[in-house]
Amino acid sequence: MLLASFLRRCVQLLLLPVHGLACLGLWDSFYKKVFPYVMAKVAPMYNHKVYKQKQELFSNLRKFAGPSGQLILLEIGTGTGTNFQFYPPGCRLTCTDPNPNFRKFLLKSLSENRHLKLEHVVVASGEDLHQILDGTVDVVVCTLVLCSVTSTEKVLMEVLRVLRLGGAFYFLEHVAADHSSWTYFWQRVCDPVWKYFGDGCSLSRETQKELEKTNFSELNLRRIHVTPYWIPTSPHIIGLDHTLKRSLLKARSFIRNVFQFNSPRTPKEVRILCPTLEMTEASVLLFRACLALLAMPIYLLSFLGIWKPFCRKIFFPFFLEKFSAIHEKKTKKQKQELFRNLPDFTSPSGELKLLEIGTGCGANFQFYPPGCKVTCTDINPHFQQGLLRSMNKNQHVHYERFLVAAGEDLHQVPSGSVDAVICTLVLCSVHSVNGTLKEVLRVLRPGGAFYFLEHVAADHSSWKYFWQQICYPTWKLVFDGCCLTREIWKNLEEANFSELKLQHISVALPWTPIQPHIIGYAVK
Incomplete structure (x- = not known):
């Protein structure tokens, strides 16, 4: 071929x-x-x-x-x-x-x-x-x-x-x-x-x-x-x-x-049902075109099939390690509060088994309780250098294995074998949010918890949402499939969790379209 x-x-x-x-x-x-x-x-x-x-x-x-x-x-x-x-x-x-x-x-x-x-x-x-x-x-x-x-x-x-x-x-x-x-x-x-x-x-x-x-x-x-x-x-x-x-x-x-x-x-009457194109959509298309012109070299590399492998192997692991450090400073207090009750979900055997989907560079390890057993998964195998650095800094955690797997397909993890699943800044880029949540429910034991921190779509009447719409196609291309306008809280509400604690917050990342976040946990 x-x-x-x-x-x-x-x-x-x-x-x-x-x-x-x-x-x-x-x-x-x-x-x-x-x-x-x-x-x-x-x-x-x-x-x-x-x-x-x-x-x-x-x-x-x-x-x-x-x-x-x-x-x-x-x-x-x-x-x-x-x-x-x-x-x-x-x-x-x-x-x-x-x-x-x-x-x-x-x-x-x-x-x-x-x-x-x-x-x-x-x-x-x-x-x-x-x-x-x-x-x-x-x-x-x-x-x-x-x-x-x-x-x-x-x-x-x-x-x-x-x-x-x-x-x-x-x-x-x-x-x-x-x-x-x-x-x-x-x-x-x-x-x-x-x-x-x-x-x-x-x-x-x-x-x-x-x-x-x-x-x-x-x-x-x-x-x-x-x-x-x-x-x-x-x-x-x-x-x-x-x-x-x-x-x-x-x-x-x-x-x-x-x-x-x-x-x-x-x-003889014929009824035509058709959505109308609003002026805001025309403005969004115009600004999208301007942004795409600025990013034309990346679009050209994508067209030639060069950008995606380069992004996954070199650019995105490097960028995410730098960005994670910034995001970490902005959300440290929220993460400390979020993960504070992780020990409450320890299994009857006394072990706390964690599964992290989209581990990336391991930015969450510092928040995990001592002695917990962590299985790391990521669809991108090129995060290993940053991940190893984070593991060396956080030796209070027992690392079981690293799986190269998408959130929608965790077949290597047995059903009901995990006490808690962690997912931060991942559901924005999976192919199917619902498919990932189904896998989360499958691998969690009854009474287990799913912890999340995700950027989401802004209020539709806000300027933030307007800019999210403008940046969406180029942002998705540059940042390995990241979608700016997902309403992930709706997927969580529709999933079959017995309990859902969710909070909308704004992270202080000025001039970026990823300020709106949701944070919380859900119990199976």
Whole structure:
């Protein structure tokens, strides 16, 4: 794959201006307006290529009509409405798409397909269909959409949630080619830049694997190739899934809000639900662009794949050791008070076993009680020099082992084996806060405690939050994934702790966007 990597870099360099616009936050908003015009030209050509396959696929739609005899159909990622011609007369249609700029093309397609009864047009992503009630849809249709969603798994969970028992999910998606083929080679080469012109489209997704993992009662899937065979989107999967009752029950946990369409309207009325762009968002984008220009060398290094390994190996360990010393002075009293009751969670055997997630340079060791046994974990193995210095300074603690592990995956630590878990300035940068908290609950013994000190999002009406929004993309890139706007207290409140003691504080770090903090502990 060395040749693929080399060619990928060449393609990326050719399209460096587009990548620059994307880094500045300008490409996405521009291309979302252009993309509907592109699809209006491309979709008819594509429909011509797959006309027979679509005709065959949708031929049995009527079979899934509900007890009333009417077919209630939801299409995810409707786009320009190229599938409308294949739907049976009289079916009640709800269309969703995250891009509101498709509206005029959608209405044009509806005017050409008057055999359909349009109910709603909803501006929504496939991962969040909270406007659609549970079990209210007979059929969900999704064509050339799962390639560009953020999470295929979440979309399929939403599909299961909205489908009634016995309903069906129809799909037609381009997918990754066989890994030994030249098509897959070119998919790998083009993938990083293809997303810019396909509005997030990924060429190498193995969507069939996600479908197989999802709890459908029956999966009918076959592979096809769409001409011309040399294009990277030639390999496709086509088919339908049937729902099972237990799948619907399992998917209920993904419900967040329910929106009920029950207001009176005329048959021709189309309701568009779309978030509005406020002036503050425009200001944030402008200032983000200015900050990104200042940090352009780092963005360029990131684009070339150089920044991340350099940051993890050299820059971030060095920076964190220096920053920890400053942060330590500012929060010493709060930490002393926080960790004062650690001995209260000593196990019946008389031992106090601690697990620290994201140990870094070991800035917390000085606060641990003498004789406690500490297991250190960090996803970055390059903190060892600073960690050893801290261990030598704090020999009152017994160090058991160091694990290179992410907070979301602590499988090396047995369940219920720890008296207390400590996590300071870590939840801001994990991939999943909820996933980390689940692991914390797993490894803690009953009655054990989770201690935390984290910087969080400021009040949304404050200037601090405004600056957090501006700094967010560049800050995340420079500081190894650190997110400025996480509302971590909400995750803690939703986690299954029996007791939560949490306090909002402000740390005296002038001119920085990380002044707002939360501090406290939670008991399992």
